Amino acid sequence: MSLDLPDVVLQTVLLLLLAPLVSGCVKNWKAKLQNRRGPPVWQVYADLLKFFRKDVVISEHASWVFSCAPYVVFVAALLAGLLVPMATARAPLSLFGDVLALVGLLALGRFFLALGGLDPGSAFGGMGSSREMTIAAVAEPALMLAIFTVAIAAGSTDLSRIVQFAQSPDWKWFNPTHVMAFAALFIVLLAETGRIPVDNPATHLELTMIHEAMLLEYSGRYLALMKWGASIKQLVLMTLLVNIFFPVGLAAAGPRAVALGVLIYAAKLLALAAAVVIVETTNAKLRLFRVPDLLSAAFSLGTLALLSTFLFQ
Amino acid sequence: MNAPSVSADLGSQLITLMAALMLVLQLLLVVENRVLTGIRLYAIQSLFLAGIAGVVAFFNNAVDVYIVAALTVLGKVVFLPWLLNRQVRRIQIVQEIEPLFNAPTAMLVCGGLTLLGYIVARPFTGLERLGNNTLAIAITLVLTGFFLMFNRRKALTQVLALLTVENGVMLAAIALTTYGMPLVVEFGIFFDVLVAVMILGILVYRIRESFASMDTSKLNQLKG
Amino acid sequence: MPVDAILSAAPLKFALLCYVAGAFAGLVFFRFERAATLLSFGCAALASLCGLAVCAAALAGGMAAANPSFDLLPSLVPWMQFTVRLDPLGAFFGLVVSLLGLAISVYSLGYARGFYGRKNVGVLGAFFNALLLATTLVFLSGNAFFFLIAWEIMALTAYCLVSFEHEKDEARNAGVLFFVMSHLGTGCLILGFLLLFQASGGYGFDGFHALGDAMSPGKRDAAFLLFLVGFGVKAGIVPLHIWLPSAHPVAPSNVSAFMSGVMIKAGIYGLARAFFDFLGPPPGWWGVTVLSLGVISAVLGVLYALMEHDLKRLLAYHSIENIGIILMGLGAALMFLHSGHPVLAALALIAGLYHTINHAVFKALLFLGAGAVLHATHTRNMEEMGGLAKRMRWTALFFLVGAVAISALPPLNGFVSEWLTYQALLQGFGTTASLVRIMFPISGAMLALTGALAAACFVKAFGITFLAQPRGEHAAQAQEAPFTMLLGQGILTAACVFLGLFPTVFLKLLDPLTQQLTGEKLSGQLTAANGLALSNGALSGGTVSMLGIAFAGLALLAAPLVLRGLFAARAKTRLAPTWDCGQPGLTPRMEYTATGFSKPIRMIFKALFRPRREMQREYDFSPYFATTLRFESHVEEVFQTRIYRPLVRQVLRVSRRLRALQAGSIQAYLIYIFLTLLALLIFAL
Incomplete structure (x- = not known):
């Protein structure tokens, strides 16, 4: 139970570098599916770099909260990422927090993101904050139920232990519990990362945007941190999904194993990204007040998953 | 043929999984407002039913169950959805009107019904061999099907709900008693439903003609 | 270790005497406002400090042997003794009352100035001291008679303080409602204690210990229900909560802070005392009832809070929510005791009690912040606030800390106690084979819903109050609160951070308490990695270290700073107006309002709220260009x-x-x- 500093650094770098790539892939593939050429997968890196170099314009109504928020959002997402096992079966900071801490950190980021949206006093920002917090509130029970299901099976909320349990022979691949919990978490993933049936990440259409509305007043390096933080958060949630439910190829130790683990992990991640792309392309955005219906379906799936844990012995 | 005992566990897992997916589809059907999507969901649900029949047939070497599976695919995955689709196009409905309970409440009710189904099926869980615990899902399908039937007002959705009830009955039949249940009975159920749907289809059309609506709650206008 | 010296009655007597002195000082010097303020609140602060030391020392000392007790006054009638007794449960709540008493008294030194020339500050000080004294005695009394007397004095002084600004209709009505409900509760308590008396033949709390075995099941259940209602009224459990959201806001803010922070905890104290100390091994349905009531209170409390745009009413509804969370811990503990898992019961009890002190600290902090805002803007209506983060920097910072803590976000204390609650609920799933166990994860999911809604509510509360442009004249001219008011908030902020970052230190204090009520000591099991991490003892199914998270967060802050240095070294920052869609003149009226912020939630839960709105529009030539617009929106209090x-x-x-x-x-x-x-x-x- 000691801190492994190289692990921490490695995973931090991996999180920082991989997150924009995943976002870029999703954007590119989505365009391809819609018969457009789309931006190259590296575009997100270029965007971030450009944002960093630009001057910052801050609203004159905004207070110190506005400038603090991007740092909190970014660091909270990064920290949450260090609590998840990515390529290896042990999360580098698993001593510091379990899956509940991860959910808490993501909520912390969201809290400050919403405050940042309110601070400049623009109606768009307020609207975005209001919707973001509402959707998060209805998504949270579904998320927790799905997590509980897995945690109860593993007897622990420690993500490393959950993943190790998933690798053990006790794990059943075709267990309906996992299928339903996965489906619930997938819906939550779509909601939390602002994907299409819930929010449209590509739009700046005033009345439908949620996440973009909160970022409207951000510019320069603040915008870069916000966008980067959002893509890290997306990566963290996707990692959670693939590594809890498909714990193949998580490396134990040794550089070769780790390298292989990274490759397998990337493959799983891209497969999940492809699933997200397909959902995004084949569905239309829901009206705001239909979103709770979707999330209540996720909640029911979570409940069913939980029921199944002790009824399908 | 491999020895069933080795992979019987796999078979059991597959059956449980597919049964669970049938339940998930049923819940989606409860919240789905578009009739066409509803029909598609029903088709997928039937496909899983056929899959379960196939797995049961494979692990028991039961030829007659293969026939059931094939018939399910033909009748419920292909023919009935096609029939209903045509019906929908003919009378041009797209969306269900506001149901009795809104989606979250309906979900809550269905959750309760699922729990009830599990409780009712509990004493029997020790009895069956292969698809254990599918009885719970079968009962739940029947219960939620009934709930769906009175939650919706359009005749066509009610037909769809009836079909899911029937799927529940079939699931119970296939997964639990298929080894003893004569093929004839299954044929009987199957064709009963087929005929019922066709009659209902015609009725739906007539209701629409006479009332310019498919809202069955308008039938109370028939009172003198 | 001079535990005995500390526990010998002298310091405790001194603290109690200080309260009395403070009360008299307030009354005697009421003509000299400054002197009255300084003396009465100074005495209260001194007394609280003393009480804090006594209770902390008592808990830290382990309290192995018999509970020290003494008679405060000679008894007039044989069975009516004024016994003060310091047992672990009482000492824990005494700690809470003293900690808050200290911070609030310091705050009041500045806050009372707002009443100079308007109201009688001496009376405020006197009643404040009396309230503190009565509440302390409620926790420390060792005799049912004395308890009820203290309980009534607490209720009466609180009534007087609620209707302190009695020239306002609102205050009088709230006072009467509080009075009626409070006495309804007291009536139940008297009946409950009579049942206990029947079984034990005395009124001493020592004689009530584990009395449940000696009672018939029917009477035991009756006593359970009577205590649940009696203490539930004080705690503000739904549906007995209706007095709370009207009484807390109208009281002066320092009193609101005390009422929400401590007085409703008297209800929790009573429940814990009755269920775990008196009534013995619980039947299964007790725990189920308490857990369900907790879930209902938590969810409904936060939902109604979201609909409020009166800052103090909003906070008052959050008290109901947090009482619900505490009850979830207590209910789970009862269920574990029933199923024979004392270790888990101790875990759940710790979760509930930890949340008790956490809620006391951050809720008092928030009420003090609200008081400072009220002081500066002269309104409780959030729709007239805004922009205060620039004008009241420190208050804003303290309020933000409180908001993060109450939203159960890491690394502050709210997260720690909710984490413990989650762990207790998760472990509960395996304790029984019956269907009841499905309640645990479902309660957990409802706790998650509560937490997320609370976060939404505090984004609204902080965002609308402190951020963006001021929405009213007073808000635009607001000034930072005086130093003593900030100091009071600062003490509680520090407590929030301490309870968040060092839970393992604090948990040691709870050892005697769980030993007393469940027979288990858990602090050793709950700490991991040299005491730096919190772990859930029973199965060690998870660890969390807020200290680690805080430090890792600070270290990771290097990443954006390095990136900034690398790429953004030459980037400049400039101020500009907020984007106004090309139509110059963005006014505060275009900002998002508190009502607008919570609209999606109002719509989603419309079956509960039954929102009703009226709109009247007068126009000259087109309905799109209205000359006057009147909009009213109501939410039904079911x-x-x-x-x-x-x-x-x-x-x-x-x-x-x-x-x-x-x-x-x-x-x-x-x-x-x-x-x-x-x-x-x-x-x-």
Whole structure:
């Protein structure tokens, strides 16, 4: 139970570098599916770099909260990422927090993101904050139920232990519990990362945007941190999904194993990204007040998953 | 043929999984407002039913169950959805009107019904061999099907709900008693439903003609 | 270790005397406002500091042997003793009352200035001291009679403080409602204690210990229900909560902070005392009832809080929510005791009690912040605030800390106690094979919903109050609160951070308490990695270290700073107006409002809220260019309209009938008394 500093650094770098790539892939593939050429997968890196170099314009109504928020959002997402096992079966900071801490950190980021949206006093920002917090509130029970299901099976909320349990022979691949919990978490993933049936990440259409509305007043390096933080958060949630439910190829130790683990992990991640792309392309955005219906379906799936844990012995 | 005992566990897992997916589809059907999507969901649900029949047939070497599976695919995955689709196009409905309970409440009710189904099926869980615990899902399908039937007002959705009830009955039949249940009975159920749907289809059309609506709650206008 | 010296009654007596002195000082010097303020609140601060030391030392010392006790006053009647007794449970709550008393007294030194020339500050100080004294005695009394007397003094002084600004209708009505509900509760308590008396033959709390075995199941259940209602009224459990959201906001803010932070905890203290100390091994349905009530209170409390745009009412509703979370811990503990898992019961109890002190600290902090805002803007209506983060930097910072803590976000204390609650609920799933166990994860999911809604609510509360442009004149001219007010908030902020980052240090203090109530000591099991991490003892199914998270967060802050240095070294920052869609003149009226912020939630839960809105629009030529617009929106308080109002109507109808008895002639009354006497005598035969 000691801190492994190289692990921490490695995973931090991996999180920082991989997150924009995943976002870029999703954007590119989505365009391809819609018969457009789309931006190259590296575009997100270029965007971030450009944002960093630009001057910052801050609203004159905004207070110190506005400038603090991007740092909190970014660091909270990064920290949450260090609590998840990515390529290896042990999360580098698993001593510091379990899956509940991860959910808490993501909520912390969201809290400050919403405050940042309110601070400049623009109606768009307020609207975005209001919707973001509402959707998060209805998504949270579904998320927790799905997590509980897995945690109860593993007897622990420690993500490393959950993943190790998933690798053990006790794990059943075709267990309906996992299928339903996965489906619930997938819906939550779509909601939390602002994907299409819930929010449209590509739009700046005033009345439908949620996440973009909160970022409207951000510019320069603040915008870069916000966008980067959002893509890290997306990566963290996707990692959670693939590594809890498909714990193949998580490396134990040794550089070769780790390298292989990274490759397998990337493959799983891209497969999940492809699933997200397909959902995004084949569905239309829901009206705001239909979103709770979707999330209540996720909640029911979570409940069913939980029921199944002790009824399908 | 491999020895069933080795992979019987796999078979059991597959059956449980597919049964669970049938339940998930049923819940989606409860919240789905578009009739066409509803029909598609029903088709997928039937496909899983056929899959379960196939797995049961494979692990028991039961030829007659293969026939059931094939018939399910033909009748419920292909023919009935096609029939209903045509019906929908003919009378041009797209969306269900506001149901009795809104989606979250309906979900809550269905959750309760699922729990009830599990409780009712509990004493029997020790009895069956292969698809254990599918009885719970079968009962739940029947219960939620009934709930769906009175939650919706359009005749066509009610037909769809009836079909899911029937799927529940079939699931119970296939997964639990298929080894003893004569093929004839299954044929009987199957064709009963087929005929019922066709009659209902015609009725739906007539209701629409006479009332310019498919809202069955308008039938109370028939009172003198 | 001079534990005995500390526990010897002297310091405790000194603290109690200080309260009395403070009360008298307030009354004597009421003509000299400054002196009255300084003396009464100074005495209160000194007394609290002393009480804090006594209780902390007592808990840290382990309290192995018998609970030290002494009689405060000579007893007048044989069975009526004024016994002060320091046992672990009482000491823990004494710690809470003293910690908050200290911070609030310091704050009041500045806050009371707002009343100079307007109200009698001496009376405020006197009642404040009396309230603190009575509350302390509630926690430390070792005798049912003394307890009830302290309980009533607490209620009466609180009533006087609620209606302190009695020239306002709102304050008087709230006071009366509080008074009525409070006495309803006291009535139940008296009956409950009488049942206990019947079984034990005395009124001493020592004699009540584990009395449940000696009672018949029927009486035990009756006592359970009576105590649940009696203490539940004080705690503000739904549906007995209706007095709380009207009484807390109208009181002066320092009193609101004390009421929300400590006084409703007296209800929790009573529940813990009755269920775990007195009534013995619980039947299964007790825990289920308490857990369900907790879930309902938590979810409904936060939902109603979201609908408020009165800052203090919003906070008051959050008290209901947090009482619900505490009850979830207590209910789970009862269920574990029933199923024979004392270790888990201790874990759940710790979760509940940890949340008790956490809620006390951050809720008092938030109320003090609200008081500072009120002081500066002269309104409780959030729609007239805004932009205060620039004008009241420190208050904003403290309020933000409180908001993060109450939203259960890491790394502050709210997260720690909710984490413990989650762990207790998760472990609960394996304790029983019956279907009841499905309640645990479902409660956990509802706790998650509560937490997320609370976060939404505090984004609203902080965002609308402190951020963006000021929405009203007073808000635009707001000034930072005086130093003592900031110091009071600062103490509580520090407590929030301490309780968040060092839970393992604090948990040691709870050892004697869980030992007393469940027979288990858990602090050793709950700490991991050299005491730096918190772990859930029973199965060590998870660890969390807020200290680690805080440090890792600070270290990771290097990443964006390095990136900034690398790429953004030459980037400049400039100020510009907020984007106004090309139509110059963005005014505060275009900002998002508190009502607008919570609209999606109002829509989603419209079955509960039954929102009603009226709009009147007058226009000259086109409805799109209205000349005047009147908009009204209401949310229905289901409990008030569906339960209490019909109930009150019935009571009034019955009393109208009974009025015939009230003939107005003395003879008639004498006859009533005589007949009653006869009836009693015949009954006694």
